[in-house]
Amino acid sequence: MTVAFTCTTTTPIGQSELFERSRSIDAHTGSMRFSRERAVGGVTSGLIGLGEQVTWRAWHFGLPLRMTSIITEFDAPSRFVDEQLRGPFRAFRHVHEFSTADGTTTMIDRIEFTAPFGVVGTAVERILLRPYVRHLIVVRNRFLTTAPASRLRLPAASPRAVPAGPPAGECGTGGTP
Numbered sequence: 695m696t697v698a699f700t701c702t703t704t705t706p707i708g709q710s711e712l713f714e715r716s717r718s719i720d721a722h723t724g725s726m727r728f729s730r731e732r733a734v735g736g737v738t739s740g741l742i743g744l745g746e747q748v749t750w751r752a753w754h755f756g757l758p759l760r761m762t763s764i765i766t767e768f769d770a771p772s773r774f775v776d777e778q779l780r781g782p783f784r785a786f787r788h789v790h791e792f793s794t795a796d797g798t799t800t801m802i803d804r805i806e807f808t809a810p811f812g813v814v815g816t817a818v819e820r821i822l823l824r825p826y827v828r829h830l831i832v833v834r835n836r837f838l839t840t841a842p843a844s845r846l847r848l849p850a851a852s853p854r855a856v857p858a859g860p861p862a863g864e865c866g867t868g869g870t871p
Contacts, residue, residue, distance in 0.1 A: 696785070696806055696807065696808045697805075697806070697807055697808070697809075697819045697820070697823065697824045697827075698804070698805065698806045699804075699805055699824065699827075699828055700802060700803065700804050700805075701802070701803040701805075701828070701831045701832065701835065702800060702801070702802050702803075703800070703801045703802075703803075703835045703839060704798050704799065704800050704801075705798070705799050705801070705839040706797060706798060706799070707799055707839060708794070708799060709771050709772075709792050709793065709794040709799045710770075710771040711843075712792060712799050712801055712838065712839070713770060713771035713772075713774075713790075713792050714741060714771075715838045715841075715843075716774075716790050716792075716801065716838060717741050717742050717743070717765075717774060717790075718740070718741055718742075719733050719737055719738060719739050719740060719741070719742060719748060720739055720740070721837065721838055721841065722834065724837060724841060725833060725834040725836075725837035725838065725841075726752060726830070726833070726834070728833075729752040729753050729754055730752060730753050731750055731751070731752035732750070732751055732752070733748050733749065733750060734749050734750070734751045734760075735747070735748070735749030735762065736748040736749055736762070742765055743765060743768060744765050744767075744768035744774075745764070745765060746764070746765055747762055747763065747764045747765075747779065748762070748763055749761070749762040750762075750763070754826070755826075759781070759782050760780070760781060761778055761780070761781030761782060761783075761786070762778070762779045762780040762781060763776045763777060763778055763779065763781075763786075764776065764777060764779050771792055772791065772792055772793070773789070773790065773791050773792065774790050775787065775788065775789050775790070776788050776790075782810070783807045783808060783809060783810065784808040784809060784810045785806070785807060785808045786805075786806075786807040786808075787805070787806045787807070788803065788804070788805050789802075789803070789804040789805075790802075790803060791803075791804070801835065801838075803831050803835070805827060805828075805831065807819070807823070807827065809823055
């Protein structure tokens with residue numbers, strides 16, 4: 695079985711800037727400080743691109759975990775996809791989509807994953823992993839849309855204040871394919 699859910703976030707941050715923030719290793723690390731997540735292999739800082747890999751080390755559920763992901767699709771500034779190569783899931787795929795209308799950027803995160811361990815893994819997916827991974831995406835998106843660019847080590851962008859407060863949007867669960 696595979697778990698799937700979608701998170702939609704809207705912000706006045708420009709599409710290109712939000713796209714860059716989303717592929718920033720430093721922004722990801724900043725957003726996951728609570729889990730002591732850090733990049734330990736592959737691209738370990740700056741921006742990740744097509745065909746590039748990153749290995750993350752973090753603490754989740756009191757356990758040290760490693761996960762290596764690769765960018766498998768890249769269409770700047772509209773879309774990119776990262777997929778697990780090695781790690782705790784049987785499969786993990788994260789589609790990042792960006793669009794702009796009427797001065798508002800919409801970022802859509804489409805997450806699909808499958809836990810290991812057969813029937814036990816299926817129960818863990820539904821009860822524990824889906825809400826936990828969803829929470830991680832919400833925390834990440836809040837950071838991406840509220841942190842000043844200076845904290846993200848991004849290439850110089852047009853000077854503009856990032857609005858205070860949480861982004862608009864919701865993170866809903868999708869059906870199981």
